[in-house]
Amino acid sequence: MKELYIYGASGHGLVVADIARDNGYENIIFIDDGKNEYPTFEDIKDSNNIPIAFGIGNNIIRAKLYEKVKKEGFNLATLIHSSSIISSSVCIEEGTIVMPNVVINANSIIGKAVILNSSSVIEHECKIEDFVHISPNVALAGNVNIKELTHIGIGSCVIQGLTVGKNSLIGAGAVVVKNIKDNIKAYGNPCCEVEEL
């Protein structure tokens, strides 16, 4: 029987569980360090023969837990929903979750423990770095680089060739038409930098 731990029993974790079932996992075990009704990572850390997927939307927490589970010898499951459309030239690293109806076009590179949320479109030759979250209905045009730990808010879009810096936050519905620096909150149409994080 295909078994999987999902680290984080959140709403996001429920969606990850649906994708895991779609990928043929039959026994899904939630673990959570903050909820009494679930085993903690400490409880299961000796059973590293079962892979882990993250049910955690927060990029910084996901990055920290990634280091922790790797140190204990776990493999990260990469979950790709069967409805997604992905070019054969795309490279996706471990621990990434690709949700329903995502499109990823030619030569894009997707890093570790990334979330490509429902119906997002990643056009050709994009680079999505580790621990990024691309929210539902985001559209990234060709040759866009999203640096590590950045969250692109729901329904926003980025025009071709731009870079959004690391650990930044792009608000819902933003239209990004200029590069965005590291550690910045930005939103609006056109998207403007509003605050340092």
Ligand SMILES: CC(=O)SCCNC(=O)CCNC(=O)[C@H](O)C(C)(C)COP(=O)(O)OP(=O)(O)OC[C@H]1O[C@@H](n2cnc3c(N)ncnc32)[C@H](O)[C@@H]1OP(=O)(O)O
């Ligand atoms: C499956 C899932 O659920 S995935 C998760 C998807 N969720 C997201 O993408 C959420 C993205 N987050 C946002 O868009 C947030 O509004 C943020 C982070 C941009 C701003 O949050 P905060 O800093 O808390 O801003 P706050 O809510 O206090 O609003 C400050 C001002 O900015 C405005 N504002 C906030 N967000 C936006 C936005 N996305 N676009 C335009 N204006 C905005 C507010 O209307 C407010 O204006 P006012 O001062 O004139 O009243």
